[in-house]
Amino acid sequence: MGEKILMKGNEALAEGAVLAGCRFFSGYPITPQNEVPEYMSWRLPEAGGTFVQAESEVSAINMIYGAAATGIRTMTSSSSPGISLKQEGISYCAGADLPIFFANVVRGGPGLGNIAASQGDYYQSVKGGGHGDYHTIVLAPNSVDEMGNFPKKCYELAEKYRMPAMILADGILGQMMEPVEFKFTPVDPSTLKKPDWSLGNAAGRKKRIVRSYDLREGELEKMNWARAKKFQEIEDREVQFEEKNIQDARLVLVAYGTSSRIAAAAMKMARDKGLKVGLFRPITLWPFPKKQLAKLAQRVENFLVVEMSQGQFVDDVRLAVNGTAQVDLYARPAGIPSGEEVFAVVEKLYRSIKPTLTAKKAEKTKPAQKAKTPKKARPTKKPKPVKKAKAINKKTVKIKTAKKSTKKGGRR
Amino acid sequence: MELVNKKPSSLVDIKMHYCPGCGHGIVHRLIAEVMDELGIRERTVGVAPVGCAVFSDDYFNCDMIQGPHGRGPAIATGIKRSQPGCIVFSYQGDGDLASIGMAETVHSAARSENITIIFINNAIYGMTGGQMAPTTLVGQTATTCPKGRDPKVNGYPIKVCELLSQLEGARYLERTAVSSAQGVIKTKKAIKKAFQNQVEGKGFSLVEILSMCPTNWGMTSLQGAKFVDEKMMPLYPLGVFRSTEQEGGQK
Numbered sequence: 001m002g003e004k005i006l007m008k009g010n011e012a013l014a015e016g017a018v019l020a021g022c023r024f025f026s027g028y029p030i031t032p033q034n035e036v037p038e039y040m041s042w043r044l045p046e047a048g049g050t051f052v053q054a055e056s057e058v059s060a061i062n063m064i065y066g067a068a069a070t071g072i073r074t075m076t077s078s079s080s081p082g083i084s085l086k087q088e089g090i091s092y093c094a095g096a097d098l099p100i101f102f103a104n105v106v107r108g109g110p111g112l113g114n115i116a117a118s119q120g121d122y123y124q125s126v127k128g129g130g131h132g133d134y135h136t137i138v139l140a141p142n143s144v145d146e147m148g149n150f151p152k153k154c155y156e157l158a159e160k161y162r163m164p165a166m167i168l169a170d171g172i173l174g175q176m177m178e179p180v181e182f183k184f185t186p187v188d189p190s191t192l193k194k195p196d197w198s199l200g201n202a203a204g205r206k207k208r209i210v211r212s213y214d215l216r217e218g219e220l221e222k223m224n225w226a227r228a229k230k231f232q233e234i235e236d237r238e239v240q241f242e243e244k245n246i247q248d249a250r251l252v253l254v255a256y257g258t259s260s261r262i263a264a265a266a267m268k269m270a271r272d273k274g275l276k277v278g279l280f281r282p283i284t285l286w287p288f289p290k291k292q293l294a295k296l297a298q299r300v301e302n303f304l305v306v307e308m309s310q311g312q313f314v315d316d317v318r319l320a321v322n323g324t325a326q327v328d329l330y331a332r333p334a335g336i337p338s339g340e341e342v343f344a345v346v347e348k349l350y351r352s353i354k355p356t357l358t359a360k361k362a363e364k365t366k367p368a369q370k371a372k373t374p375k376k377a378r379p380t381k382k383p384k385p386v387k388k389a390k391a392i393n394k395k396t397v398k399i400k401t402a403k404k405s406t407k408k409g410g411r412r
Numbered sequence: 413m414e415l416v417n418k419k420p421s422s423l424v425d426i427k428m429h430y431c432p433g434c435g436h437g438i439v440h441r442l443i444a445e446v447m448d449e450l451g452i453r454e455r456t457v458g459v460a461p462v463g464c465a466v467f468s469d470d471y472f473n474c475d476m477i478q479g480p481h482g483r484g485p486a487i488a489t490g491i492k493r494s495q496p497g498c499i500v501f502s503y504q505g506d507g508d509l510a511s512i513g514m515a516e517t518v519h520s521a522a523r524s525e526n527i528t529i530i531f532i533n534n535a536i537y538g539m540t541g542g543q544m545a546p547t548t549l550v551g552q553t554a555t556t557c558p559k560g561r562d563p564k565v566n567g568y569p570i571k572v573c574e575l576l577s578q579l580e581g582a583r584y585l586e587r588t589a590v591s592s593a594q595g596v597i598k599t600k601k602a603i604k605k606a607f608q609n610q611v612e613g614k615g616f617s618l619v620e621i622l623s624m625c626p627t628n629w630g631m632t633s634l635q636g637a638k639f640v641d642e643k644m645m646p647l648y649p650l651g652v653f654r655s656t657e658q659e660g661g662q663k
Binding site: 023024026050052054055056058059060062063064065066067068069070072074088089092096199200201202203204207208209210211212213 | 424453454455456457459460466469470472473474475476477478479480483486487488489490491493494495497498515516518519523
């Protein structure tokens with residue numbers, strides 16, 4: 001389209017889905033995502049599609065299950081408690097290998113929680129959510145522009161692998177206004193190929209069944225192994241992430257969605273002060289960029305995870321880093337941190353980075369880097385930070401930061 | 413020799429798993445005959461429930477989808493609204509439709525979704541082994557009310573047709589029984605009307621069919637049929653509860 005429009009995140013999400021070919025939406029109102037069904041209620045009929053306000057989230061996801069089984073692009077959206085209700089249906093779609101797309105505009109939880117932005121649904125999103133052995137592709141936008149452009153990616157991934165794909169956003173992304181540019185040509189659904197499993201219009205072919213069960217001895221296990229293979233393929237091929245200032249970074253902030261923007265602000269403050277701080281932002285939360293993080297951990301001393309949950313996301317970072325670097329956490333399970341707050345943590349942590357670790361890393365990375373890059377800069381540059389860190393480390397022996405951050409952010 | 417009767421082509425020619433004396437097989441055949449007679453097999457999508465009829469996705473010779481317990485009407489809504497040219501039916505039992513899926517049932521009727529629901533009422537949970545259903549009779553024993561359903565403890569049975577008849581969107585509601593040959597003929601007529609209504613775009617149609625579950629009732633097949641006639645029918649009277657010639661709410 002090439003045109004920039006000022007939109008609310010939720011509206012961008014809805015419009016992005018319509019432009020990507022969505023022709024069926026069912027949902028149930030819940031704050032902070034109400035603009036999505038509201039927008040769809042007039043926009044979809046205009047585009048020749050159907051909007052149904054369901055009597056519950058449970059019903060909404062099952063309408064999606066039915067509509068998606070006919071091979072069309074569908075969408076549902078909700079916020080945390082509503083997504084919990086939809087999980088059974090999502091599991092059925094996973095079990096029936098249906099490509100569905102849904103969005104979770106996360107609010108505070110557990111329970112009714114509050115309507116402010118949160119990232120507390122991380123576990124639920126990336127570790128399955130519903131019952132059974134399955135994964136959901138999870139994309140985490142961090143701008144209104146991405147809210148508008150990710151639905152198409154979700155449809156393509158969901159259809160390529162025949163599985164549910166979701167957008168994990170939050171109340172801030174849903175409610176704020178920013179320019180969005182839809183960077184793709186609108187999809188005309190009639191040009192999409194009807195999948196060979198879709199239901200309806202059986203003229204001239206055998207009947208088809210969409211189901212999520214296989215009661216025959218050993219068959220379900222076989223199916224689940226086939227899915228495991230597919231999941232592995234996705235982990236190998238479909239990882240998306242963004243890196244900023246990581247080439248020379250000694251401390252890398254790791255964050256997704258809204259908190260990645262807060263982290264970016266903190267990174268900028270750090271850079272302005274001459275601290276070598278970078279940012280790693282997973283765009284796909286499942287598949288998680290574990291290989292990329294593991295590689296980064298080979299030469300970075302310290303990671304600081306910033307999340308608006310009490311240490312859910314940090315688990316995956318720690319698994320990826322696997323002990324090769326220190327991973328700290330700044331968590332705000334029912335709050336939104338400011339760039340300054342994060343920067344304060346970054347600064348203290350940065351100055352306490354263990355020199356021994358730095359030296360080890362330098363040693364480790366030396367041979368590999370030597371072979372590749374000319375000697376020039378390396379030898380003079382490397383020892384410096386080691387000394388600096390040593391000196392500062394003595395001054396700030398208390399390492400208040402780590403404690404303070406855990407106080408604020410929970411135990412992990 | 414002239415062939416006077418044959419298996420409907422809307423039914424797959426395989427052995428069904430239902431118990432002797434169960435009504436599911438009869439109703440399956442009736443639905444299949446109706447599909448044949450209306451010539452809608454190729455554009456019909458059926459929703460199989462959880463429970464005894466879960467394998468009906470294998471039995472009907474049309475596109476089928478199997479859904480979570482109680483969600484048939486929602487799934488049917490999704491199919492019908494996205495493919496208005498399809499004929500969509502949901503096949504459900506009493507636990508499915510009147511307990512866990514009551515909201516979906518009521519609201520799809522309220523929206524007058526142009527779908528057909530075949531509701532098998534055998535007053536008990538069959539597949540899970542004979543627990544109390546919302547339609548279990550007062551005094552009737554079940555594994556979760558071993559001394560018989562006591563309204564003080566378990567509440568009263570739900571009369572689905574009577575309940576739904578309050579809703580404007582419910583266009584056609586009829587209760588029949590498959591405990592006798594005459595009942596089977598009447599049931600087929602009702603099923604046909606429920607499908608015909610959908611073909612004509614008249615909106616929500618539901619046929620409640622009183623059916624036997626001799627296994628979980630602890631009876632012989634004949635005793636089962638008798639139980640329907642003598643115990644169920646007084647509580648669940650047969651007949652048409654609603655039939656309007658109005659156009660349905662949905663396209």
